[in-house]
Amino acid sequence: MTPVLELKDVALRHRGSAANVVEDVSLTVETGHSLALVGESGAGKTTLLRLLLGLSRPTAGRVRFDGADLSPRDRRQLRSFRSSVQCVFQDPYSSLDPRRRVGAIVAEPLRSLGIDSRAGAAPKAAAALERVGLPADAADRYPHEFSGGQRQR
Numbered sequence: 001m002t003p004v005l006e007l008k009d010v011a012l013r014h015r016g017s018a019a020n021v022v023e024d025v026s027l028t029v030e031t032g033h034s035l036a037l038v039g040e041s042g043a044g045k046t047t048l049l050r051l052l053l054g055l056s057r058p059t060a061g062r063v064r065f066d067g068a069d070l071s072p073r074d075r076r077q078l079r080s081f082r083s084s085v086q087c088v089f090q091d092p093y094s095s096l097d098p099r100r101r102v103g104a105i106v107a108e109p110l111r112s113l114g115i116d117s118r119a120g121a122a123p124k125a126a127a128a129l130e131r132v133g134l135p136a137d138a139a140d141r142y143p144h145e146f147s148g149g150q151r152q153r
């Protein structure tokens with residue numbers, strides 16, 4: 001089994017706080033496997049996710065991606081990290097820009113990560129929409145024209 005993302009003995013203390021918010025956490029996300037994080041409110045779930053996404057740095061311990069320590073200064077690694085590790089937010093109502101058509105929203109990461117041109121990204125976005133069972137004209141419609149479940153897909 002290949003580890004994709006790892007936390008090793010991670011701790012995080014917020015500036016100005018006396019105590020660690022998370023302490024001594026190690027976990028591994030492996031290819032083809034799901035990992036659920038469960039805990040009461042304030043336990044540190046969002047804090048751990050921010051560490052896993054490289055949005056905060058641990059006070060102690062290491063965050064590893066694809067077998068190497070995640071380094072915020074390594075632009076090449078960060079580029080590969082950003083195209084491999086994505087966040088799907090829980091609330092589709094606040095995740096989709098209401099002023100943009102769905103096809104453009106889905107195509108945007110392909111363009112911003114330099115994977116495709118605008119012309120190349122459009123058919124891939126249409127194919128992705130089709131794969132999750134959305135109608136053929138979905139790409140030309142706006143987010144408000146979809147149900148909550150369709151927006152999540």
Ligand SMILES: Nc1ncnc2c1ncn2[C@@H]1O[C@H](COP(=O)(O)OP(=O)(O)OP(=O)(O)O)[C@@H](O)[C@H]1O
Pocket residue numbers: 014015017021039040041042043044045046047048
């Ligand atoms: N920027 C911050 N500065 C100081 N303390 C913070 C900050 N962000 C979060 N905390 C504290 O860190 C702890 C963990 O917060 P976190 O947001 O990770 O919890 P959570 O498990 O996601 O909770 P919930 O289920 O309510 O979303 C909490 O006690 C919170 O008050």
Ligand SMILES: [Mg+2]
Pocket residue numbers: 045046047
């Ligand atoms: Mg949270």
